[in-house]
Amino acid sequence: MRNILVTGADGFIGSHLCESLVKKGFKVRALSQYNSFNFWGHLEKSPFLKDMEVISGDLRDSFFCEKITKNIDAIFHLGALIAIPYSYTAPQSYVDTNVNGTLNMLEAAKKNEISHFIHTSTSEVYGTAFYVPIDEKHPLQPQSPYSASKIAADMMALSYYNSFNLNVNIARPFNTYGPKQSARAIIPTIITQILSGAKEIKLGDLSPKRDLNFVLDTCEGFISLLNLKHFGEVYNIGSGVEYSMQEVLDLIQKILDSKVKIIQDEQRLRPKNSEVFRLCCDASKLKKATNWQSKISLEEGLRQSIEYFKENLENYKSELYNV
Incomplete structure (x- = not known):
């Protein structure tokens, strides 16, 4: 598996993930949110920029999503609106990008027969803990429009595994810094x-x-999922x-x-x-499956x-x- 697409590549975790993948020898196609300034966010100053194929576009456009997923082996789907306070002001934007954007990427992955789709969730979907440490069986609680949109996106991703046999796994990182x-x-x-x-x-x-995790640890958690041969699972990424x-x-x-x-x-x-x-x-499921730990x-x-x-x-x- 060599050709990797990363959505949200111009963002915080996405840019670090692209660099980590390049260091490991993967060919990276990096999706940056379209803007008229041709600004590629955190990729601009990356020492590995020349080793990536950067494409600007919008997840909300299904035609674009189908185009960028051609000739790709695996997708890390990180592209999303993530600021919780802004979700109180503009909840529709979170549905458009986080839910519909994810649907567009899943459909494109299905059409282009992508071998592995790794969808990014968030620990915010758990809401305030009923018990700790939180494992993947913890109930989901939409305590903000942001977390509601991510729960919907997670369920859409799993539905494509159940309905269409798309090889989907979900990475659910806890707070990354x-x-x-x-x-x-x-x-x-x-x-x-x-x-x-x-x-x-x-x-x-x-x-x-x-639960605070350094970004390079989080990226290693994401990359460890590429080695899995079973799908339709959710994996927490955190320190405990x-x-x-x-x-x-x-x-x-x-x-x-x-x-x-x-x-x-x-x-x-x-x-x-x-x-x-x-x-x-509780990241014991990921550690058992891949030997990853913070x-x-x-x-x-x-x-x-x-x-x-x-x-x-x-x-x-x-x-x-x-x-």
């Missing part, structure tokens, strides 16, 4: 505000707990260790030798019934992330609330 992440996420928000010299930083609720956002803040301040005042910003708070208070991963500690991952943000701080508007 690292270099190139958008400041809409809490770790870049904290780091960029502190690095910008702020003595007071604006954050939302610091009580929720998350949870941290409150307060603990993350404290660790970042320790690394940066900084002490800042925290201002709770009301616009950064989720609606009461939409906040997910606890996510901790390797990079939170402190080491944060140190690597901080170095990236130091070098690229001009690309972040730390004073703004990013949705």
Whole structure:
């Protein structure tokens, strides 16, 4: 298996995944969201850009999806709208891209007889945990329009396995962080505000707990799924260790030798019934199937992330609330 298509390749995880695949010798076709500036997002500065075939387009166009899936062996489908706050404002956009876009890619994969379709889910589909660690049998709870759209996309992907024998597996990563992440996420928000010299930083609720995974570990989890010969399965990707956002803040301040005042910003708070208070991963199914496990500690991952943000701080508007 050599020819790999990655949708969402211009984004945070997608760009790292493309680079990891190139390093392993795969031929990568990278889908970037079309724009009139010919801007390829995080692929622009990739040292492996010359080794990829970058194509710009839109998942919402079924004709385009059929075209880009020709002569491809496997698909990593990461393309999606992922910002939870924006899903409160524009839920229709999430249905159009996350549900209909996924349907277009599945149908294109079926027509072009793709040998392996790896669909990307999210731990947000579980909602606040009924039990921890969370395994793949945990009930799904649509606590935001974003998570609802991803549940629908997951079910559509599995339906193509059940109805059409399309070789589908679902990767369900827990919270991923690292270099190139958008400041809409809490770790870049904290780091960029502190690095910008702020003595007071604006954050939302610091009580929720998350299973945090360095992006390169997440990518290795994705790639491990290529070796599987059985399909129609969901695989969690996570460390099995949870941290409150307060603990993350404290660790970042320790690394940066900084002490800042925290201002709770009301616009950064989720609606009461939409906040997910606890996510901790049981990735034993993936480990048993592929021998994958998370390797990079939170402190080491944060140190690597901080170095990236130091070098690229001009690309972040730390004073703004990013949705």
